[in-house]
Amino acid sequence: MALSTTYFLSVPHCITTWKGIQLSKLYIYFFSGGYQFQGIVDCEYDDTIDNMIYFVKNIFNQKLTTIYDSRVQKYVGFEEFGIRNADRYNSQAWKMAIRKAEVETICRYSARFFKLSTLERIVRLTKPSRYGEPSMLECSVLGFYPQEVRVSWLRDGLETTTAVTSTDTLANGDWSYQLHSYLEFRPRRGESVSCMVEHPSLDEPLEVVWGERPGEERECCCGLEGGEDSWNGNVGERGTERGRNILLIVVFS
Structure with a gap:
C-alpha cells in the first residue's frame, strides 16, 4: 500500500553543548496511517571549525534506523530494516560522494556563517547620556x-x-x-x-x-x-x- 505524505516540517537551530557547537536541522514527514519519518542533520565542531563531525540520522516511528558518520564515511544500520538500508546506501557511490561533500557545503559553510554573524559580533558605545534629562x-x-x-x-x-x-x-x-x-x-x-x-x-x-x-x-x-x-x-x-x-x-x- 502506497503512503501519501500529509505534512512536512523543517526546523533549523543552533545549540551549544559541552563538546562545542552543534548545528542541527530536523525534517519531519507525517504519512497517512500514523507513520512518521524524521531526518536529522547534525554538524558538531569546536571553535576552530576544523574538527567537523557530520551526522545524518534517519528515524522511522521514533526508532533510529540508520546514521551516517563522517568519521567513518559510511552508514551504520540498526535492526534488520536499518542494516538493509545502510548496506544499500553504502553501495551507492553517488550518495557517499554527496555525504562527503556536505561536510564542507553544509557544515563548514553554516559554521562560518554563524561564527561571523553571531559569535564575532562587536558591540560599541554610542552617544553619552546627559544627567537629569529624561x-x-x-x-x-x-x-x-x-x-x-x-x-x-x-x-x-x-x-x-x-x-x-x-x-x-x-x-x-x-x-x-x-x-x-x-x-x-x-x-x-x-x-x-x-x-x-x-x-x-x-x-x-x-x-x-x-x-x-x-x-x-x-x-x-x-x-x-x-x-x-x-x-x-x-x-x-x-x-x-x-x-x-x-x-x-x-x-x-
Whole structure:
C-alpha cells in the first residue's frame, strides 16, 4: 500500500553543548496511517571549525534506523530494516560522494556563517547620556529557549518597577523567543542602572550594567542583533556554557 505524505516540517537551530557547537536541522514527514519519518542533520565542531563531525540520522516511528558518520564515511544500520538500508546506501557511490561533500557545503559553510554573524559580533558605545534629562533604556533578550524568562531592572542594586514597560514574549518562528523591556528614567551622577535576565539556560542571573564598556572577555553568542547605532551598554558576561543561547542587548535612546 502506497503512503501519501500529509505534512512536512523543517526546523533549523543552533545549540551549544559541552563538546562545542552543534548545528542541527530536523525534517519531519507525517504519512497517512500514523507513520512518521524524521531526518536529522547534525554538524558538531569546536571553535576552530576544523574538527567537523557530520551526522545524518534517519528515524522511522521514533526508532533510529540508520546514521551516517563522517568519521567513518559510511552508514551504520540498526535492526534488520536499518542494516538493509545502510548496506544499500553504502553501495551507492553517488550518495557517499554527496555525504562527503556536505561536510564542507553544509557544515563548514553554516559554521562560518554563524561564527561571523553571531559569535564575532562587536558591540560599541554610542552617544553619552546627559544627567537629569529624561531618557529611556531598552533591554532586549533575543534567541532564547524555552519560553519562560524574567527580565528586571535594578537601580543601585535594588529592583524597580516604576516606569517599566515590557512586550509579551514573542515567538521568532524557529522555536526561539525574544522579549523587550524599557525603563524611563533621569540619569543621576554615580547611579548604577542594570538589566537582569533569569532563564533556565543560565545557572545564575545574567546582568548588564548600563554605561560599562565591554571588555575583551565579554561577548554575545548564538544571536544576531545590535550594531553601531543601537548600543549603549554592555553584553552580560557569559557565566556558563548553557547560557550561550542568550543574547542580551541594552540600548540607550
